[in-house]
Amino acid sequence: MAEMAPGPRLSVLFVGQRSLAAQRRGRFVAGSGAHPARMAPDLAAALIGDYTHPGDLVFDPLAGIGTTLVEAVHLGRDALGMDIEPGWVSLARANVALARSQGATGTAKVIKGDATRLPTRVPTALRGTVSLVLTSPPYGPTMHGRIEHRHGPLTRFHNTYTTGGTRTGANLAHAGRRGLADGIGAVLAGCVPLLKPGGLIVVASRPWRRDGHLVDIPGQVITAGLEAGLLLVDCRRAVHAALRDGHLSARHTFFQLVAARKARLAGRPVSLIQHDDIAVFQSPLKCRSSREPHRGVPAHRPGDRRQA
Numbered sequence: 001m002a003e004m005a006p007g008p009r010l011s012v013l014f015v016g017q018r019s020l021a022a023q024r025r026g027r028f029v030a031g032s033g034a035h036p037a038r039m040a041p042d043l044a045a046a047l048i049g050d051y052t053h054p055g056d057l058v059f060d061p062l063a064g065i066g067t068t069l070v071e072a073v074h075l076g077r078d079a080l081g082m083d084i085e086p087g088w089v090s091l092a093r094a095n096v097a098l099a100r101s102q103g104a105t106g107t108a109k110v111i112k113g114d115a116t117r118l119p120t121r122v123p124t125a126l127r128g129t130v131s132l133v134l135t136s137p138p139y140g141p142t143m144h145g146r147i148e149h150r151h152g153p154l155t156r157f158h159n160t161y162t163t164g165g166t167r168t169g170a171n172l173a174h175a176g177r178r179g180l181a182d183g184i185g186a187v188l189a190g191c192v193p194l195l196k197p198g199g200l201i202v203v204a205s206r207p208w209r210r211d212g213h214l215v216d217i218p219g220q221v222i223t224a225g226l227e228a229g230l231l232l233v234d235c236r237r238a239v240h241a242a243l244r245d246g247h248l249s250a251r252h253t254f255f256q257l258v259a260a261r262k263a264r265l266a267g268r269p270v271s272l273i274q275h276d277d278i279a280v281f282q283s284p285l286k287c288r289s290s291r292e293p294h295r296g297v298p299a300h301r302p303g304d305r306r307q308a
């Protein structure tokens with residue numbers, strides 16, 4: 001990550017100075033690129049740096065291939081991840097193991113489970129120990145995937161969240177708009193018992209477009225958090241465009257560009273989305289600040305520095 005100037009924390013995070021390829025190079029095992037909606041590593045690192053200290057525990061209930069966990073352990077934080085898809089869980093474990101082999105000092109555990117049923121599946125000993133829940137919800141398929149056009153017509157691949165062969169009913173990526181909103185609410189509510197006093201829940205999300213219409217996922221996240229009884233303590237923006245010679249240089253996917261162009265051709269004055277919305281929540285019951293270190297991720301034997 002680029003060095004940040006000392007001074008007050010700004011609401012805007014510039015996390016697009018390096019390309020995503022540069023941010024991910026050497027940090028993830030082969031196959032990780034199949035995940036359709038990975039968080040930018042520099043965004044994960046910036047948020048972990050802003051909201052935690054070395055030794056703190058970071059939890060991602062929708063962990064995917066483990067970007068937040070990888071950045072956490074590289075920054076000396078411990079991490080816990082959960083995902084419903086076995087394929088992403090395996091990749092997240094492998095990515096954490098790679099980070100450890102590269103000298104990351106934090107420890108991490110990845111659980112396969114349904115995060116809408118939290119806090120179950122998380123060891124009871126971890127309740128009240130999480131300093132930061134850092135996560136991002138799944139998006140609709142129009143934003144994701146890769147395209148291939150060398151052999152015939154344009155085809156899209158790597159645009160599905162499913163890894164186990166069959167669609168899991170509880171996978172929020174397939175839940176529809178209402179189901180996704182309800183699911184996010186259940187995930188956020190289920191994270192509260194895991195927070196230590198003063199702990200935060202930070203959700204990165206971005207709007208996307210379907211048939212030219214904006215699907216306001218960040219708005220749904222904020223509504224879901226408030227309905228789950230959380231306090232919204234901050235809203236920030238993570239800018240993915242690069243700043244070059246005083247101008248913003250766009251970083252976007254093919255699908256985002258096509259969606260924006262189509263909408264403009266249809267007469268809608270839309271812009272090319274270049275940011276994530278960052279919602280920062282705190283539990284009203286847990287606002288008392290505490291810097292007590294947690295006692296480590298269970299299932300690690302003393303001295304065992306590998307991923308559990």
Ligand SMILES: C[S@@+](CC[C@H](N)C(=O)[O-])C[C@H]1O[C@@H](n2cnc3c(N)ncnc32)[C@H](O)[C@@H]1O
Nearest residue numbers: 038039062064065067083084114115137171172
């Ligand atoms: C936006 S992706 C997270 C990507 C992750 N931040 C990364 O960089 O790899 C959301 C993840 O939520 C997972 N997911 C969807 N529904 C879930 C559920 N009910 N419980 C746990 N994980 C779920 C999906 O499998 C997907 O990997």
